[in-house]
Amino acid sequence: MAAAKKKSVGDLKGADLKGKKVLIRCDLNVPLDGKKITDDTRIRASVQTLKYLLDNGARVAVSSHLGRPKDGPEDKFSLAPCATRLGELLGKDVKMAKDCIGDDVTKLVDSLKDGEICLLENTRFYKQEEKNDKEFSKKLAAPFDIYVNDAFGTAHRAHSSTAGVTEFIPTSVAGFLLQKELDYLDGAVANPKRPFAAIVGGSKVSSKIGVIESLLGKCDKLVIGGGMVFTFLKARGLNVGSSLVEEDKLELAKSLEKKAAEKGVKFILPTDVVLADKFAADANTKVASVSDIPDGWMGLDNGPESTKMIQKELSDCNTIIWNGPMGVFEFEKFAKGTNDVAKTLAECTSKGAITIIGGGDSVAAVEKAGLADKMSHISTGGGASLELLEGLVLPGVAALTDA
Numbered sequence: 001m002a003a004a005k006k007k008s009v010g011d012l013k014g015a016d017l018k019g020k021k022v023l024i025r026c027d028l029n030v031p032l033d034g035k036k037i038t039d040d041t042r043i044r045a046s047v048q049t050l051k052y053l054l055d056n057g058a059r060v061a062v063s064s065h066l067g068r069p070k071d072g073p074e075d076k077f078s079l080a081p082c083a084t085r086l087g088e089l090l091g092k093d094v095k096m097a098k099d100c101i102g103d104d105v106t107k108l109v110d111s112l113k114d115g116e117i118c119l120l121e122n123t124r125f126y127k128q129e130e131k132n133d134k135e136f137s138k139k140l141a142a143p144f145d146i147y148v149n150d151a152f153g154t155a156h157r158a159h160s161s162t163a164g165v166t167e168f169i170p171t172s173v174a175g176f177l178l179q180k181e182l183d184y185l186d187g188a189v190a191n192p193k194r195p196f197a198a199i200v201g202g203s204k205v206s207s208k209i210g211v212i213e214s215l216l217g218k219c220d221k222l223v224i225g226g227g228m229v230f231t232f233l234k235a236r237g238l239n240v241g242s243s244l245v246e247e248d249k250l251e252l253a254k255s256l257e258k259k260a261a262e263k264g265v266k267f268i269l270p271t272d273v274v275l276a277d278k279f280a281a282d283a284n285t286k287v288a289s290v291s292d293i294p295d296g297w298m299g300l301d302n303g304p305e306s307t308k309m310i311q312k313e314l315s316d317c318n319t320i321i322w323n324g325p326m327g328v329f330e331f332e333k334f335a336k337g338t339n340d341v342a343k344t345l346a347e348c349t350s351k352g353a354i355t356i357i358g359g360g361d362s363v364a365a366v367e368k369a370g371l372a373d374k375m376s377h378i379s380t381g382g383g384a385s386l387e388l389l390e391g392l393v394l395p396g397v398a399a400l401t402d403a
């Protein structure tokens with residue numbers, strides 16, 4: 001079932017926001033090469049809510065973490081590059097605070113005029129942040145009238161800036177990005193337009209058990225791809241050569257396939273695979289049926305027959321969710337199965353299906369294939385989308401004011 005509805009920033013209109021001091025938690029945890037942002041997706045995804053707040057005359061302070069600093073402030077984890085990029089995207093000056101709590105922050109926030117914005121420094125410069133420390137949460141909240149959480153990528157963390165802070169601010173609402181992520185990854189999955197297909201790939205079945213179990217209760221078809229395929233094939237009694245296998249998950253694989261049959265979910269495994277003689281970009285390759293994998297060879301991608309079959313299975317679906325690549329897409333020789341699934345999803349979207357890409361490597365694969373704008377929704381959170389698909393309640397959402 002979809003999670004309880006939370007109050008949205010869109011419920012706050014002009015007078016609710018004008019002149020109000022708003023703390024908004026965004027996920028500006030972007031990849032950096034030194035001080036250069038190498039992917040600004042998360043910053044761009046934050047703009048809609050920020051614009052709404054600023055256009056309605058709020059005085060806005062953005063908070064975020066960046067990376068995983070171990071021991072207090074470190075220049076390489078400063079959010080300053082994000083202030084510059086945010087300023088470019090918003091077309092206005094984003095003042096960079098030296099801290100995220102304390103008198104100087106209060107002074108800076110008090111100095112903001114209606115429609116002005118600042119960015120607070122990395123919340124993880126304080127170890128209390130990840131402990132969801134009450135005193136720290138109180139200090140974070142102190143200057144503000146309203147709290148907005150738009151940090152979907154960090155909503156699975158029960159930290160001060162994502163959860164604890166709500167205890168000290170009377171109004172805590174979901175931002176537009178957080179709301180959109182919940183609408184797709186929770187709403188569309190809980191009430192799908194059928195047929196509903198789930199594609200679960202990636203390296204190991206052990207990291208996707210919760211997701212598979214949860215999706216088995218909702219989907220009509222489950223396509224398995226990636227390294228985990230070989231644990232399922234071995235569980236069926238097939239020889240998988242030197243492919244990746246989790247020996248201690250063979251019984252689990254059997255029981256998941258059985259559960260699918262009991263629930264009437266079509267369980268789809270590849271019928272042929274691209275084999276490699278070593279795990280390397282320049283490996284020798286050949287295509288073989290899954291019942292004919294020789295010793296010494298490993299499966300690193302779906303074969304052409306499997307891809308065709310998967311495309312056919314997806315073509316009549318009205319909702320498709322995808323988490324985890326079909327093969328070792330980082331190596332060109334083993335990227336075709338993943339790229340072809342990305343293309344199929346793009347086609348399904350154009351025919352009216354809802355297509356959702358969970359975070360992590362599938363997002364990277366879709367972006368690499370140049371098809372990101374052809375999907376209904378691409379999640380900005382890896383861990384968060386996995387937890388949501390597992391049916392877990394995200395602490396950053398649970399802490400918000402009920403609608």
Ligand SMILES: Nc1ncnc2c1ncn2[C@@H]1O[C@H](COP(=O)(O)OP(=O)(O)O)[C@@H](O)[C@H]1O
Pocket residue numbers: 201202203204207225226227228244299300301323324325326327328329330359360361362
């Ligand atoms: N057949 C395979 N054998 C080994 N590794 C694989 C195979 N197929 C995919 N992978 C690897 O799985 C990784 C992604 O797995 P995972 O982290 O579980 O996915 P995600 O990040 O999408 O949740 C990729 O680095 C990819 O190279």
Ligand SMILES: O=C(OP(=O)(O)O)[C@H](O)COP(=O)(O)O
Pocket residue numbers: 027029067068153154157359360380381382383384
């Ligand atoms: O990048 C993030 O998560 P993700 O890599 O799972 O998408 C979030 O910003 C959370 O960061 P964290 O995993 O250090 O808490």
